Amino acid sequence: MLRALEIRDILIIDRLDLAFQPGLNVLTGETGAGKSILLDALGFVLGWRGRAELVRSGAGQGEVIAVFDLPPGHPAREVLEEAGLDAEEDELVLRRVNTKEGRKTAWVNDRRASGEVLRRLSDTLVELHGQHDDRGLLNPKGHRTILDDYAETQEERAAVRTAWSARSAAARALAEAEAAVEAARAEEDFLRFAVKELDDLSPEPGEEEALDIQRRRMQAAARIREDIARAHAALTDGAEQAVGDASRWLEGAADGAEGALDTALAALDRTMVELGEAVSGVEACLDGLSFDAGELEAAEERLFAIRAMARKHQVESDELPRLRAELSARLEALDAGEAGLGGLRATVREADAAFDAAAATLSAARAAAAGRLDKAVSAELAPLKMERAVFRTAIEPAEPGPEGRDAVYFTVATNPGAPAGAINKIASGGELSRFLLALKVCLAERDRGVTMIFDEIDRGVGGATADAVGRRLAQLAEGGQVLVVTHSPQVAALGAHHWRVEKSVADEVTTSTVVSLDHAAREGEIARMLAGDTVTEEARAAARALLAG
DSSP states (O other): OEEEEEEEEETTEEEEEEEOOSEEEEEEOOTTSSHHHHHHHHHHHTTOOOOSOOBOTTOSEEEEEEEEEOOTTOHHHHHHHHTTOOOOSSEEEEEEEEETTSOEEEEETTEEEOHHHHHHHHHHHEEEEETTOSSSTTOGGGHHHHHHHHHTOHHHHHHHHHHHHHHHHHHHHHHHHHHHHHHHHHTHHHHHHHHHHHHHHOOOTTHHHHHHHHHHHHHHHHHHHHHHHHHHHIIIIIIHHHHHHHHHHHHHHHHHHTTTTHHHHHHHHHHHHHHHHHHHHHHHHHHHTOOOHHHHHHHHHHHHHHHHHHHHHTSOGGGHHHHHHHHHHHHHHHHHHHHHHHHHHHHHHHHHHHHHHHHHHHHHHHHHHHHHHHHHHHHHHTTTTOTTOEEEEEEEEEEEETTEEEEEEEEEESSTTOOOEEHHHHSOHHHHHHHHHHHHHHTGGGGTTOEEEEESTTTTOOHHHHHHHHHHHHHHHTTSEEEEEOOOHHHHHTOSEEEEEEEEEETTEEEEEEEEOOHHHHHHHHHHHHHOSSOOHHHHHHHHHHHHO
16 A cells, blocks of 8 residues: 655655555546646656656756555565565655656665666556556556456466476477487588597507507617627627637646636636626527517507597597597487487477466466456446446467467457457547446456556546446445546545645746645535536535535
């Protein structure tokens, strides 16, 4: 409920403090007194898009503050929590300032907030209805939600959203798998050829380094083996023979030398031993340097093949085994992906079927509720002197989505035999007002907790029809709050609270103010609305009769 509205320096309003009440609040006043300015100011603090220049002439800035009751469970609390704003208080204070330069700043419970947050809050706080309403019942985008709320399809809508989410997830998974398979298929020939090449080569980690060492060793062996062989021949064919001959000759002369050759003989004995060890070492080396020429050729061929493969794939030689495993895995994924697509397609078909079933259930609930709503609105049109008008809720197929596959919009035909059309295009001003009012009465339960504002919704009607409009407005206000800007005395007389908007000029400055009327003042205001500038006693008597009900 809107509890208070404070306006400072907005258009022709200097300073205004209003305390609204539950029930039906009526605002009256002569044309041009400033009633629409109140709605402009309220729309400004709620973030609605309206006049570009609102600041009163001569003022530095304009300011509007709106205070709403915020009972537990109010939908505005969810908006506050999502915006990171305080949702614990039992009231909601919106404040917005507009400088003369056009800069706008907003606060929600003393915390800075954006215009978008204000607009989201306003959707939970206020509904404006009138001939130029583009936020409420005249907006076809909201007709499906209105019908769903009337039909109480919360469970059906939740089932559709769940099914749509599952359907979307299955479709995404299939699309991703198909894209992956398509990308893999584009390189399938390359993968199969590359994997076969690597399989045939079958490189091992560290193999390139080992082959290079082996190759260099065999190349070195070829160069030094000839010298080692000559040394072996010199040792075995020359040195051993010479030492052996010398030893025998000295041994034959040793007896006559009386010990002088003993040292020499001992040295020759040691030499023979060392020569034997040298020969053994050289022979061992020769054995180690022995290799088949084909072995060197084979080692070089494999080394060059590994290096060529590494260059081809632009990796290090030791990375070839990893590359082989990676390409093999991609090839396996391609083969597996082809097989897996069938399963994913089956999942999509199942999800489609589940969504179709849930959407069909929701569509059936909407169709049934549409019939009930049409009957309820038709029943309300008769007292509003539109018993021959026809209201229909049209449901047409639409693109599937999380809200089902129905497009919903309200149509009307104002005269028998006349073609039906969109509610915001067919009805005249007065007719439109009554269509809206009839629909709002039928949807009253949906609007508990929302302040409903009707801007001259009774325009173009009078007498008994105006009285019927007023009574339905009063009915809507039971247990809630309705604000109505009206020129109809019948409607004004049914208000629980009455304000008069007045305009005055002082020192060539025009200002607008709002006065709360007591019972006597209400009688005079309603008499003025009945009689015009000259209030007669007959008009006062008629006003008293209207107030008496």
